Amino acid sequence: MTRIQTREVSQRTVSALADAGIHPLLARLYAGRGIRNKGELDTSLRAMLPPDALTGTREAAQLLADAIEAGARMVIVADYDCDGATACAVGVRALRAFGADVHYLVPDRVTLGYGLTPAMVEIAARLEPDVLITVDNGIASVEGVAAARAHGMATVITDHHLPGETLPEADVIVNPNQPGCDFPSKALAGVGVMFYTMLALRAELRERGAFQGSKEPNLADLLDLVALGTVADVVKLDHNNRILVSQGLQRMRAGRMQPGVRALFAIASRDPSRASAFDMGFALGPRLNAAGRLSDMSLGIECLITDDPGRAMNMAQELDRLNRERRSIEAGMQEEALLRLEGFDAGNNASIALFEPDWHQGVVGIVAGRIKERLHRPTIAFARSSDGELKGSGRSIPGLHLRDALDLVTKREPDLIVRFGGHAMAAGLTINESALDRFRDVFEEVVSGLVDPADLQRRIETDGALESGYMSLESARMLDQEIWGQGFPAPVFDDVFRVERQRLLKDKHLKLELSRGGTRYDAIQFNHADGAPGDIRAAFKLAINEYNGVSSVQLMLEHFEAA
Structure with missing residues (x-):
């Protein structure tokens, strides 16, 4: 069962934001998302947290500057998702602009798995690097870093994942979530961490x-990549991340982006002059992620680092x-999963694990x-790996880390x-098939003990009713230009409507x-x-429907119930 719940808002804060010049509708929405003053809405670069506030950036900058001066060879070890690909692209582009001899590697998801493993170090050793740099991975690579040290390689870990009980003995670790780091934005994506490291290196x-x-390299030119990786990794859009995303979107809308990003917009039939966080999360990000899921993320990274528009378009295709x-694969797997769950009463379970x-x-x-x-339960799906192991990927609900x-x-x-890692809302793990x-x-016992029963009921939090004067194209366009995402959700409204007509499109919409x-x-x-039914209470988003060159307001229903 789904419950519609109206978000609580301080009218005093709404009034203060409106008095500061914020549009009244936006003032109400911002107040409901924890904004207390206009300064928290400043998305200029001057409002960004300084690089030297992030533990390890100064030491990483010194090590990498020494390596550049010595003509040392660097190899970036990337991750196979969009965050890892964009972080790698930021590193390659910035380091090459600084005159570094830099190459990259990305592990094969199936044969090598995640992170800087000893096997990955052996592959990297063939390139004879002096310095190994990880992006979006490495904080758990205790054995991998030890293997790199045995080969005489210096190691710089740039990551944002939560650390385990033991940190790798790397030369430098840059991670806002490592012990002792007081950086205020713990939600930096991997690409954000690498961008900060490159800012420190330039300084x-x-x-x-x-x-x-x-001419000094302008690292702001890489903010389209930072925005893409930040949104696609579904990290919390705190103030600092909203700055990074906003600055990236501004550049996309102005036509200033990497050829690969432009090609991804074109192949997804999206207009970069109207770029939004939705485009990053649902159009560009999934296409990059597809390379890491089914093939080799090197394809995605090459798309982002090439300066040849024709080559970028070929790779985007x-x-x-x-x-x-x-x-297509996902649809078949999802159908199998739902067949398995037919007749399943989720009310009797706090978790789901499928294989x-x-x-x-x-x-x-x-x-x-x-x-x-669909079921509003923490869910882990497993696939068969090699050597009698299963690799699982999990997604959680609010209320369960x-x-x-x-x-x-x-x-x-x-x-x-066998091993695990991840975040509050997503994690990966490996188990022996015999232990499923x-x-x-x-897992069911642990989840049952951690979650409040109320957390197992799906709730749609709304911003209340939307006044008739705001049910307009002008309002929809204004909302489209804002930065919404994880931890700063897109507006959802609710109200009671009369159903005048209804029909099915393609038997499913x-x-x-x-x-x-x-x-x-x-x-x-x-x-x-x-x-x-005839009268409904509906939770909806205000959207724009474009058909035959004509734009009109359309309500995108999230949920409805009898009024």
Whole structure:
């Protein structure tokens, strides 16, 4: 069952924001998302947290500047998702602009798995690097860093994942979540951490006079990549992350972006002059992720680092093809999962753990997310790996920190999980196939003990009713230009409507004509085939429908119930 819940808002804060010149509708929305003053809405670069506030950036800058001066070879070890790809691209582009000899590697998801493993170090050793730099991984790579040190390589870890009990003995670690780091923005994505590291390196090189007689590289030109990776990784959009995303979107809208980013916009049929966070999360990000899920993320990284528009377009077309293949595989896996769950009463379970022998490792995370959305339970989907192991990808619900839950599983049953890592809302793990049933039982026991029963009921938090004067194209366009995402959710409104007409589109989307106060509105609920009663209370987003060159307001229904 889904419950519509109106977000609490301080009218005093709304008035203060409006008095400061904020549009009244935005003032109400911002207040509901914790904004207290106009300064928290400053998305200029001058409002960004300084690089030297992030522990390790100064030391990393000195090590990398020494390496550049010595002509040392650097190798970046990336991750195979969009955050890892954009972080790698930021590193490659910045370091090459600084005159570094830099190469990159990205592990194969199936054969090598995640992070700087000893096997990955052996592959990197073939390039004879002096310095290994990780992006979006490495904080848990204790054995990998030890292997790199045995090869005589210096190691710089740039990561944002939560650390385990033991840190790797790297030369430098840059991670806002490492012990002792007081950086206020703990939500930096991997690409944000790498961008900050490159800002610190540029400052170090500037102090050494490296740019005398030459133009200093403008790292702000990389903010399109930072915005893309930040949104796609679904990290919390705190003030600092909103600055990074806003600055990136401003550059995209002005036509200033990498050829690969421009090609991804084109192949996704999205207009960069109207770029939004939605484009990053649902159009560009999935196409990059498809390479890491089904093929080799080197394709995505090459797309982002090439300066040749034609080559970028060719690679974007291949990424689009892989994304279509990914969607086809995902649809089949999701159908299998739902068949398995037919008749399943989620009310009796606090968690779900699924496995099918023919599931694809690269897509289980998406399937877990789809099932989690449908049943509102922490969900882990497993695929068969090699050597009798299963690799799982989990998605959680508000109220359960998934990585902490897996950590508690290991404390209760130390031999149950081979390895794990992740965040509050998403995590990955490996178990022995023979331990699946035991894992299900222990995971269910742990989740049941951690979640409040109320957290297992899906809630749609709304911003209340939307006044008739704001049910307009002007308002929809204004909302489209704002930065919404994880921790700073897009506006959802709710109200009571009369259903005047309804019909099914393609046998799965409910198209409606609604009325309220004598005004009629077009509305649609995707992937919902059940008809609506005569009067409904609906939770909806204000959207723009464009058809035959004509724009009109459309309500995108999230949920409805009988009024």
